[in-house]
Amino acid sequence: MNRWLSPEMFAAFAAEQTNAHRVFTSPQSWVERLGEDVLISHKSDAARDEALTGLREWTARVGFAPARIFARFLPRQNAERVSPVLLAGDPAATLESVVLERGLRYGIAFNAGYASGLFIDQRENRSFLRTLAPRRLLNTFAYTCSFSVVGAQAGAETLSLDLSKKSLDRGRANFGLNGLALDGHRFLADDVMDVLPRLQRRGETFDVLILDPPTFSLGAGGRRWRVEDQIEDLLRLALELAAPPAWILLSTNCTKLDRPALERAARYALKVARRRGEFHATPALPDFPAGEGARTLWLRVT
Ligand SMILES: C[S@@+](CC[C@H](N)C(=O)[O-])C[C@H]1O[C@@H](n2cnc3c(N)ncnc32)[C@H](O)[C@@H]1O
Incomplete structure (x- = not known):
C-alpha cells in the first residue's frame, strides 16, 4: 500500500482551502504539510532519512515545492521533547507561518517547542x-x-x-x-x-x-x-x-x-x-x- 497522500487527495485538500494535513504515516515516522512547509516527525535518524527520500518523490508527484523542510525527533519521554530543526530551506527566514484549514487561518511557530501550533x-x-x-x-x-x-x-x-x-x-x-x-x-x-x-x-x-x-x-x-x-x-x-x-x-x-x-x-x-x-x-x-x-x-x- 502506498502510504503517501494521493495526488487526488492533495488536490481535494487544496479545493477545500486546507493546507495543513498529513502526507505520510509509518510506524517509525510521519510527515505533515503545514502551509508552505513540511515537518517530518521521526523516531530515528534512519526513519527521518527514509521519510526525506519518500518526501522528495512525493513532492515531485503532486507538484508541490516546500519552502522548508523541518524535522523533529519523537522521544520516548515527553521531558525530552525539542523544537523541530531545519533540514532544508532558508535559515534566515522567520520561523513563523500561517496555515489554512477549511478557510480559517492558524499561526504556526517552528521555534515554539515540540508542538508548532495546530493539532x-x-x-x-x-x-x-x-x-x-x-x-x-x-x-x-x-x-x-x-x-x-x-x-x-x-x-x-x-x-x-x-x-x-x-x-x-x-x-x-x-x-x-x-x-x-x-x-x-x-x-x-x-x-x-x-x-x-x-x-x-x-x-x-x-x-x-x-x-x-x-x-x-x-x-x-x-x-x-x-x-x-x-x-x-x-x-x-x-x-x-x-x-x-x-x-x-x-x-x-x-x-x-x-x-x-x-x-x-x-x-x-x-x-x-x-x-x-x-x-x-x-x-x-x-x-x-x-x-x-x-x-x-x-x-x-x-
Ligand atoms: C493537548 S493540548 C490541547 C490542544 C487543543 N485542544 C487544540 O486542539 O489545539 C494541551 C494543553 O493543555 C494545557 N494544560 C495542561 N494542563 C493544564 C491544566 N491543568 N489546566 C489548564 N491547561 C492545561 C497545556 O498548556 C496545553 O496547551
Whole structure:
C-alpha cells in the first residue's frame, strides 16, 4: 500500500482551502504539510532519512515545492521533547507561518517547542463544532485556541482556558488572523480543575464544551494531571456547566484510553450527574490511517 497522500487527495485538500494535513504515516515516522512547509516527525535518524527520500518523490508527484523542510525527533519521554530543526530551506527566514484549514487561518511557530501550533488530527472535530453553531463555548486545555476561533467564527461567545499564557496569546493572534474582534471572548491562564468549580459557583453555563486534555501535565501549584486518573472528574465538572441540550467533546492522545474507555468514562459521569446523553462520532480523517490521531467522542447531553 502506498502510504503517501494521493495526488487526488492533495488536490481535494487544496479545493477545500486546507493546507495543513498529513502526507505520510509509518510506524517509525510521519510527515505533515503545514502551509508552505513540511515537518517530518521521526523516531530515528534512519526513519527521518527514509521519510526525506519518500518526501522528495512525493513532492515531485503532486507538484508541490516546500519552502522548508523541518524535522523533529519523537522521544520516548515527553521531558525530552525539542523544537523541530531545519533540514532544508532558508535559515534566515522567520520561523513563523500561517496555515489554512477549511478557510480559517492558524499561526504556526517552528521555534515554539515540540508542538508548532495546530493539532491537525482535530480537523473533523473543529468542523463538527462549526456545524453546531455554538452560542457559549467553553474551550478547556485551549492551547492556541483553534476551537475558540471556529466557535467565534460561528457566532459564539468563547471562554478559552489554558495554563499557558503564551499559548493563549497565540490564541488571541489566531483570532486576529481571521479578522475576529476579541469582544465577547475571554482568555484565562489558569488550571482547568480550579476554574471549572469557580464557573459553577458563578452560575455560568455553556452549550458546547471542549475537553481535550494532555496525557500528563503539572498544573497549578505543581499538582499532577494524569488523564487516565482524572477524566471522570473532568467530565463530571463539565456536566455541571452544560446547559442541555449541550455538546461535549472528549478527546485524548493517551494510548491507555481507547474509544470504549472514553464511552465508559462518559457513561459513569452521566450516571453520577444524573444526566442523559448520546454519543456521536465524527468522520474518519482521510489523511490518517485508522487508529492514528486522537481518540475522540462527542457527547450530546439532554
Ligand atoms: C493537548 S493540548 C490541547 C490542544 C487543543 N485542544 C487544540 O486542539 O489545539 C494541551 C494543553 O493543555 C494545557 N494544560 C495542561 N494542563 C493544564 C491544566 N491543568 N489546566 C489548564 N491547561 C492545561 C497545556 O498548556 C496545553 O496547551
